Amino acid sequence: MAMSSFKKFYQRCGKSFQSCACHTPATQSEAEEWPLMFFLAGACFVFGLFGLLSDFYWHEPSMTLGLYLLAYLTGGWKATGEAWDHLKKGELDIQFLMIAVAAGAASIGAWREGALLLFLFSASGAMEHFAMGRTKKAIGALFRGAPKTARVLHDGQEEQLPVEALMPGMRVLVTTGEQIPADLEIMKGESACDESNLTGEALPVKKTRGDLALSGTINLWGVLEGRVLRPASESSLQKIIRLIQEAQQLKAPSQRFTDRFGTGYTLLILTLCTIMFFVWWLLLHRPVFFSTPNVTSAFYRTMTLLVVASPCALVLSVPSAILSAIASGARQGILYRGGAAIETLAQVTVVALDKTGTITSGNLILSDFQCLHGDKNKLQEIAFNLARLSEHPLSRAIRRTAGSWNVSAYEVNNFETLLGLGVKATIDNTPYVMGSFRFIEQFSQHWNLSFLPTSSLHSHNTGSGAVVWIAGSDLLGRMIFTDEIRNEAAITLEKLHRDGLHTVMLTGDHHDAAAMTGEKVGIDEILSELSPAEKVTAIERLKQGGRCRVAMIGDGVNDAPSLAAADVGVAMGARGSDAALEQAEIVLMNDRIENFLLARMLSQQARTIIYQNITIALGTVIVMMTAAFLFPIPLTIGVAAHEGSTLLVVLNSLRLLRTKLSKAI
Numbered sequence: 001m002a003m004s005s006f007k008k009f010y011q012r013c014g015k016s017f018q019s020c021a022c023h024t025p026a027t028q029s030e031a032e033e034w035p036l037m038f039f040l041a042g043a044c045f046v047f048g049l050f051g052l053l054s055d056f057y058w059h060e061p062s063m064t065l066g067l068y069l070l071a072y073l074t075g076g077w078k079a080t081g082e083a084w085d086h087l088k089k090g091e092l093d094i095q096f097l098m099i100a101v102a103a104g105a106a107s108i109g110a111w112r113e114g115a116l117l118l119f120l121f122s123a124s125g126a127m128e129h130f131a132m133g134r135t136k137k138a139i140g141a142l143f144r145g146a147p148k149t150a151r152v153l154h155d156g157q158e159e160q161l162p163v164e165a166l167m168p169g170m171r172v173l174v175t176t177g178e179q180i181p182a183d184l185e186i187m188k189g190e191s192a193c194d195e196s197n198l199t200g201e202a203l204p205v206k207k208t209r210g211d212l213a214l215s216g217t218i219n220l221w222g223v224l225e226g227r228v229l230r231p232a233s234e235s236s237l238q239k240i241i242r243l244i245q246e247a248q249q250l251k252a253p254s255q256r257f258t259d260r261f262g263t264g265y266t267l268l269i270l271t272l273c274t275i276m277f278f279v280w281w282l283l284l285h286r287p288v289f290f291s292t293p294n295v296t297s298a299f300y301r302t303m304t305l306l307v308v309a310s311p312c313a314l315v316l317s318v319p320s321a322i323l324s325a326i327a328s329g330a331r332q333g334i335l336y337r338g339g340a341a342i343e344t345l346a347q348v349t350v351v352a353l354d355k356t357g358t359i360t361s362g363n364l365i366l367s368d369f370q371c372l373h374g375d376k377n378k379l380q381e382i383a384f385n386l387a388r389l390s391e392h393p394l395s396r397a398i399r400r401t402a403g404s405w406n407v408s409a410y411e412v413n414n415f416e417t418l419l420g421l422g423v424k425a426t427i428d429n430t431p432y433v434m435g436s437f438r439f440i441e442q443f444s445q446h447w448n449l450s451f452l453p454t455s456s457l458h459s460h461n462t463g464s465g466a467v468v469w470i471a472g473s474d475l476l477g478r479m480i481f482t483d484e485i486r487n488e489a490a491i492t493l494e495k496l497h498r499d500g501l502h503t504v505m506l507t508g509d510h511h512d513a514a515a516m517t518g519e520k521v522g523i524d525e526i527l528s529e530l531s532p533a534e535k536v537t538a539i540e541r542l543k544q545g546g547r548c549r550v551a552m553i554g555d556g557v558n559d560a561p562s563l564a565a566a567d568v569g570v571a572m573g574a575r576g577s578d579a580a581l582e583q584a585e586i587v588l589m590n591d592r593i594e595n596f597l598l599a600r601m602l603s604q605q606a607r608t609i610i611y612q613n614i615t616i617a618l619g620t621v622i623v624m625m626t627a628a629f630l631f632p633i634p635l636t637i638g639v640a641a642h643e644g645s646t647l648l649v650v651l652n653s654l655r656l657l658r659t660k661l662s663k664a665i
Contacts, residue, residue, distance in 0.1 A: 107289070116636050149162055151175075153171040193220060286301070307638045318339070318610050318614075328602060349549055349550075352551070361484045383398055418435070505527065507526075509528055514526050539565040617649060
């Protein structure tokens with residue numbers, strides 16, 4: 001929620017106040033403003049204190065007046081400027097109200113009360129700017145961290161270009177310690193990248209040929225040469241920045257409620273204060289402007305009522321909590337697309353999850369190597385050497401597993417990839433093939449593979465995953481690949497069960513694979529072999545006509561419709577598909593499913609704090625208004641209660657910055 005939205009609590013003059021002691025425009029940094037504001041508030045305090053001493057001890061009327069005027073000038077400097085800016089637009093804001101009350105106090109000789117009002121108002125504003133600056137610090141780091149230039153390679157020459165000029169296909173060079181200027185496919189070099197500012201992952205991520213390096217991450221060592229995949233404006237970093245900007249602008253349902261409440265409340269308070277002025281003056285025969293030693297004037301009591309009834313704390317009750325939750329999530333790899341997502345997630349009772357890339361990591365592993373004919377070690381060597389020259393995900397899985405085999409690299413000739421079928425090559429003048437059963441069958445008659453099964457059905461004695469065959473004239477084997485289940489998936493689902501949530505797997509995979517995965521992680525319900533449209537239908541069924549709130553967690557293009565259909569969509573990872581990121585209200589940037597628990601915990605805590613803040617704000621107003629009606633309370637007490645409740649609301653919201661994942665599991 002942008003800080004400028006704090007100022008939109010009320011609308012036009014006569015219909016709304018716009019802000020309280022929180023003065024910050026969205027485009028201005030609290031880190032730049034709060035030192036000056038503290039200085040002005042401190043100067044106001046010093047001048048006011050010496051004015052008080054002059055009034056009571058030194059008895060120098062001219063000096064007293066001069067010191068109080070200086071206190072007014074320093075304490076009201078910023079508020080007067082903001083009030084004037086709004087008045088020029090025909091708007092009435094809380095700064096104008098506070099300046100008017102202080103001026104009114106001075107007009108009846110209550111300089112002390114006016115100076116105290118301005119000191120507390122300016123000091124409260126400075127503290128809120130400082131506190132809110134902390135919540136925006138994590139978000140601002142992303143904006144400041146965006147790379148500005150890139151080393152572009154062209155015809156062997158290196159040229160510095162602004163990142164905005166980068167186009168897909170360009171080659172760029174990234175040296176040690178530099179930021180990745182755009183989303184790159186690594187073409188040369190080996191290194192590790194610090195992705196903590198983007199995903200929240202603290203450990204460096206290894207990068208080598210063929211890997212994706214994300215814009216804004218830092219090359220820790222070595223030199224990388226990469227190919228630009230997309231314009232800088234469409235990079236992962238810019239996507240995140242846009243998500244945060246949208247999150248800061250979108251209002252939560254409870255804030256929309258306070259907006260609607262505030263419009264009527266403003267008119268009510270202004271009308272009530274006007275009525276009470278005449279009641280105290282004409283009906284109760286109080287002095288109009290100047291109080292006597294025994295009787296408080298109608299004007300003084302009206303000003304006190306106006307101060308205690310001003311809704312400063314209410315204005316900040318929702319957006320301060322929402323912004324704190326957004327900031328706390330952002331620095332831990334969770335992006336909320338607005339306050340509505342935060343509040344909705346807290347109400348979720350059903351969690352639907354995609355299987356591949358969500359419950360599982362999306363990284364295939366070679367789970368079983370079966371030698372059906374010939375020498376197993378020789379078969380493993382052939383599989384490794386064929387996989388060495390292929391960038392297919394299954395080949396990468398073979399290479400990862402081959403580290404535990406006793407194999408050597410051979411010279412491979414006539415290597416050829418047949419799209420959708422497999423690979424073939426010659427090793428030591430002997431042809432070999434690796435791929436699907438259908439691909440192997442094409443060579444069975446030529447090699448007279450009498451030991452080949454008559455049907456691919458013989459190969460599927462497990463529903464766990466993909467099967468790749470490898471064959472030669474005297475060799476036959478098969479490899480079974482499974483999608484690796486995330487280590488934290490079972491822990492996450494167990495926690496959701498403890499909290500009373502119903503969990504459902506929605507997947508397009510065949511039933512056996514889905515059932516095996518679901519059994520391992522302990523999911524409540526499994527719906528398999530679903531098309532994207534059928535996933536949407538399943539989401540609507542789970543909602544039970546609005547009786548249940550459903551969260552959907554996914555990462556792929558095929559998950560985008562169900563993410564949009566759910567009450568709150570959650571996308572996995574900065575590497576998730578554009579379609580999934582576009583439809584999701586929440587993004588788990590570091591690709592860790594357990595962070596959903598943190599996102600949910602932040603949402604629940606934010607909702608609790610919002611209720612607490614509204615209770616504090618309205619409770620203070622009700623108590624102080626009742627006291628102002630019944631008793632001639634000093635303006636000093638009214639000011640202290642008003643500013644104290646405002647500051648208490650902000651500090652209460654800042655507790656969200658301490659929320660950590662360890663508390664959620």
